[in-house]
Amino acid sequence: MPLSIATSALVGIRGAPVEVEVDVSTGIPAVRIVGLPDAAVGEARERIRSAIRASGFTWPARRITVNLAPADLRKSGGSFDLAIALGILAASGQLRLGDRSVAAVGELALDGRVRNVPGALPLALPLAARTGTSLVVPEAIVAELRGSASGSVAGVASLADAVAHLHGRRHEPASPSRSRPLQPTADSSEWNDSTCELSTVRGQPSATRAVLVAAVGRLPLLLEGPPGIGKSMLARALHGVLPDLTADEAAEVRAICSAAGLDGRRSFRPPLRAPHHDLTVAGLIGGGPRLTPGELTWAHRGLLILDEIGEFRRDTLEALREPLERGVVDLVRAGRSERFPAATLLVATGNPCGCGELERSGGACLCPPATRRRGSLSLSAPIRDRFALRVRLARPRAPLHSLPPGETTTRDGRSAVARARAALSSIERRESTLDRSLLQRHEALFRQQMSGRGWTQFVDVALICALMNGSERVGDAEFAEAAHLTGRGGER
Numbered sequence: 001m002p003l004s005i006a007t008s009a010l011v012g013i014r015g016a017p018v019e020v021e022v023d024v025s026t027g028i029p030a031v032r033i034v035g036l037p038d039a040a041v042g043e044a045r046e047r048i049r050s051a052i053r054a055s056g057f058t059w060p061a062r063r064i065t066v067n068l069a070p071a072d073l074r075k076s077g078g079s080f081d082l083a084i085a086l087g088i089l090a091a092s093g094q095l096r097l098g099d100r101s102v103a104a105v106g107e108l109a110l111d112g113r114v115r116n117v118p119g120a121l122p123l124a125l126p127l128a129a130r131t132g133t134s135l136v137v138p139e140a141i142v143a144e145l146r147g148s149a150s151g152s153v154a155g156v157a158s159l160a161d162a163v164a165h166l167h168g169r170r171h172e173p174a175s176p177s178r179s180r181p182l183q184p185t186a187d188s189s190e191w192n193d194s195t196c197e198l199s200t201v202r203g204q205p206s207a208t209r210a211v212l213v214a215a216v217g218r219l220p221l222l223l224e225g226p227p228g229i230g231k232s233m234l235a236r237a238l239h240g241v242l243p244d245l246t247a248d249e250a251a252e253v254r255a256i257c258s259a260a261g262l263d264g265r266r267s268f269r270p271p272l273r274a275p276h277h278d279l280t281v282a283g284l285i286g287g288g289p290r291l292t293p294g295e296l297t298w299a300h301r302g303l304l305i306l307d308e309i310g311e312f313r314r315d316t317l318e319a320l321r322e323p324l325e326r327g328v329v330d331l332v333r334a335g336r337s338e339r340f341p342a343a344t345l346l347v348a349t350g351n352p353c354g355c356g357e358l359e360r361s362g363g364a365c366l367c368p369p370a371t372r373r374r375g376s377l378s379l380s381a382p383i384r385d386r387f388a389l390r391v392r393l394a395r396p397r398a399p400l401h402s403l404p405p406g407e408t409t410t411r412d413g414r415s416a417v418a419r420a421r422a423a424l425s426s427i428e429r430r431e432s433t434l435d436r437s438l439l440q441r442h443e444a445l446f447r448q449q450m451s452g453r454g455w456t457q458f459v460d461v462a463l464i465c466a467l468m469n470g471s472e473r474v475g476d477a478e479f480a481e482a483a484h485l486t487g488r489g490g491e492r
Helices: 044-054 081-091 120-128 139-148 159-166 205-217 231-241 247-259 281-285 314-318 321-326 381-386 410-426 436-449 452-468 476-486
Strands: 003-011 014-025 030-034 063-069 101-104 133-138 152-156 221-224 303-306 328-333 336-341 345-350 389-392
Touching: 003 081, 003 120, 014 081, 014 120, 030 044, 044 081, 063 081, 081 101, 081 159, 120 133, 120 139, 120 247, 133 139, 133 159, 139 152, 139 247, 152 159, 205 221, 205 231, 205 345, 205 389, 205 410, 205 452, 205 476, 221 231, 231 303, 231 345, 231 410, 281 314, 314 381, 321 328, 321 381, 381 452, 389 476, 410 452, 436 452, 436 476, 452 476
Parallel strands: 003 101, 030 063, 101 133, 133 152, 221 345, 221 389, 303 345
Antiparallel strands: 003 014, 014 063, 328 336
16 A cells, blocks of 8 residues: 655745655566656655665665655655655555654755755745644754644654654754754844945935835835935945844745745845846746746845846836735746735835936936936836835035935934834824824825825825824924925926
């Protein structure tokens, strides 16, 4: 009777359940793996044969058939090795499972070691949630599974360790250095070359304020202006003022990074992505033959920077419309659909034209028309409307070196953002913070110049400005600041 071991196949960024059925019967010795495997899965027979022998077990000289169900789901990678090996050992009588439900994820080396695989965390999470299931995984991920496990979870270093654990023999836990739980550090700022100190941007107080407002409300931000005035620095400084992720958010980001093969990320800081401008539609929102996620998903719960947005392909930018609105990406290809998370804060920078001097006094722009159309001003109206904050930066009149540093440091900005976010989340009905007569007066001034989306964003920005000023009541000053930060007050 065939024996079954549970495992998972990576589909996008989630683990789809797979049953590894193994039958060992009489006949000419051979191994056949069926169930739509790719080349990497088909080659598992050689890895598993060597691993079983190196671990002190006997390779059965019989006919072995391995079925990966369901048969219509394509299987790829080496994550099925451990489950297949355990199934062969159990079917040949070398592993006694009884009536227990067993699941396994991991790739085998020729000497029997269990290797981690890209996507091991999302592969193992649905298996860990099964009640009464004994799950065997690589040591590298065991610590992050125990909090969500309904059954037993064991991190093993080798096939022999896995068999010993399933037989109930003593199994040494994973070493703390290899599987320590994800913990915030005393100072979790975790500075790197991708982050800029906010106070180093000089002479741009309005843009600095817009950065803080964007961080509070997770509002898309567009920074426009000539080159060399700090747009890119402000975009990267925005990452520094974002508050640390919660434990649940960090676990979610960790699973996404694992699916991308970035298993080394152990941080409570939001992710940061800044792709090159030759990015394709599939690279941004996801796609391809296997429906893999794109940059929007890799930046989930974090920051996506599109530097020099006018240089990006038009079709790539237009693909942002629905994801920015809904916070998810829905893809359908050949009857198959996938939903990827995309709760991403977008910040874009751009020059008004190719040379960046279009708006300099005296009309210094020398760009030909084709080059001028690649500036940020060439963005389509629907895409510009998605940016709740649009700030036009100008060159300071005085030399930059003579200007004082910015008044707000990254540390102070992060604290202010955290306080404003907490106040924003505590407001049950935002309408209660607005004076009705005041709202009607400003609606008469601006409403006809904005879309419905733009008006909602305008009111939200005014409320955030009030909260950052220490008040829950929105007044004329906040509406005036919102008109400036949204760049919508003068549109026709």
